[in-house]
Amino acid sequence: MHLSRLTLNPRNRQVQSDLRNPYDLHRTLTFGWADEGQELPTGERVLWRLDAEQPPTLLVQSVTTPDWSRLMSRHPGYLDTFKVTALDPARLDALSQPEGRYRFRLRANPTVTKREDQEGEARNQKPKRYGLYSADAQAQWLVGLAARSGFVAERFEIVSSERFRARKGKALVTLAAATFEGELRVTDAPQLRAALQHGLGHGRAFGMGLLSLAPLS
Numbered sequence: 001m002h003l004s005r006l007t008l009n010p011r012n013r014q015v016q017s018d019l020r021n022p023y024d025l026h027r028t029l030t031f032g033w034a035d036e037g038q039e040l041p042t043g044e045r046v047l048w049r050l051d052a053e054q055p056p057t058l059l060v061q062s063v064t065t066p067d068w069s070r071l072m073s074r075h076p077g078y079l080d081t082f083k084v085t086a087l088d089p090a091r092l093d094a095l096s097q098p099e100g101r102y103r104f105r106l107r108a109n110p111t112v113t114k115r116e117d118q119e120g121e122a123r124n125q126k127p128k129r130y131g132l133y134s135a136d137a138q139a140q141w142l143v144g145l146a147a148r149s150g151f152v153a154e155r156f157e158i159v160s161s162e163r164f165r166a167r168k169g170k171a172l173v174t175l176a177a178a179t180f181e182g183e184l185r186v187t188d189a190p191q192l193r194a195a196l197q198h199g200l201g202h203g204r205a206f207g208m209g210l211l212s213l214a215p216l217s
Helices: 013-021 022-032 068-074 088-095 135-148 190-196
Strands: 003-006 048-051 056-062 078-085 101-108 112-113 127-133 151-168 173-186 211-215
Touching: 013 048, 013 056, 022 048, 022 056, 022 068, 022 088, 022 112, 022 151, 068 078, 068 088, 088 127, 101 151, 127 173, 135 173, 190 211
Parallel strands: none
Antiparallel strands: 003 056, 003 078, 048 056, 101 173, 101 211, 112 127, 151 173
């Protein structure tokens, strides 16, 4: 895996436009791997998170090595700085030891899936996903997600929570977003490694799902 820290140029018009719509920002980031109309490398899944707003700073995680000069060729002046760090398997193992405890940060899309069965409507209708907006519901969602992802969130807080609207093509979608920070304990190392590599929950193209770990000081 690779981690990139990108500082965007807030004076750049494309940056200003992308920051207003995270799906467009995600599409712009993919120029680090492929030109417009091209597929990403096989197995690639780009995860990212806006970690600071002044200046706008992104953490981007990828399977393969990005080439940010490609993005700069497409959008000159888009980046002020960038740094790419390769995460070797030994480092990933060090961050997912059984019963290990780590600091974590996660911006996620807390949701619940429900079927709408009204007045005998067909039960084969596709379930719908609904955002969770209360602090209690979001906290319970994280506890359940952690149990399925190889860890226990032993101590955490919701440092930000919002409802926002974004465009995906011609569609306008409304999403719940919450940023969790705290400490976790590993219960299933392979499951946690999969969560680190593939992300957690939905909304990944909108800057959610990237789980970051660091050793406890």
